Amino acid sequence: MNHLNFDKSEQGLLPAIVQDHESGEVLMLAYINLESWQRTIKTGKSHFWSRSRNKIWLKGESSGHIQLVKEIYIDCDQDTVVFKVKQLGGAACHKGYRSCFFRMVEDDKMKIIDEKVFNPEDVYGNDKNV
C-alpha cells in the first residue's frame, strides 16, 4: 500500500512515531522510506531507514529488541505515521531506556526521569554504531 507521500521529503524519508500499544508511551521516532514501509507492512515488524548507516534497519536486529506492529495510523497529510507496537525486551532506546524520551525539560535543564532497563554494553558490546 502506498498511501504515503514520500515525495514530500527530499530524501524520500518520512517520520514514524513508535508508541507502546498498551500504555500509549512514545518510545521513539525514526524514519521510513518506501522499502522500510513495505517491509513493515509485510512482516509486522518495525523497519526503518538508518540515516547514520544509510541502510534499511530492522529495529532490534542487533539487540533482539524487535517491535511487533499491532496498529498503524496515518496522518492528515499522509507524511507521518504512528506504529503502535509491542516492544520486545522492554526497551526501545539504544541507551538502555524503555523510551528514547527519557529526559524532561525542567527549569531550563534536562532531567533524566527514567531508569535503564539494560546496560548498552551488555547488548551491543563496544559497537557504537547502533
Next chain:
Amino acid sequence: MNHLNFDKSEQGLLPAIVQDHESGEVLMLAYINLESWQRTIKTGKSHFWSRSRNKIWLKGESSGHIQLVKEIYIDCDQDTVVFKVKQLGGAACHKGYRSCFFRMVEDDKMKIIDEKVFNPEDVYGNDKNV
C-alpha cells in the same frame, strides 16, 4: 535552552511529536526550528515552523485551538521532542479531527476511525492554507 541538535537537519528543523497530556493520544507531528522552540519554552504554547508557509506558526493562531504545553521530553539523540499538551478546542487537526492520525491501516486500506469535532469551513472559512 539549546539542548537540541538543530544542525542535524539541513533546514534546521526537527520533528516535534504532540501528545495529549492526559490520554497519551498522539495528536500531531510538526517541525520546530530554534526560534519556535524558544517561543514554545517562553510562552508555554506550541510554536512550530510552517513548511508550507515558511514562517513561525503559533498552533491555533487561526482556529483558536491553542496547545498549552504541560511537559516537554527530549530524545537520546537530541533531535526529536515530545510536547505533552492540553489541546484547547478539543481538536488538533485542521481537518476537524481530534488527532491528525484519524486513519488506520486495515487490509491494505486506510479506514477513518474517528469523528470530526468541528467543520473546517466553520473554523477556517475557505482558507485552504491552514
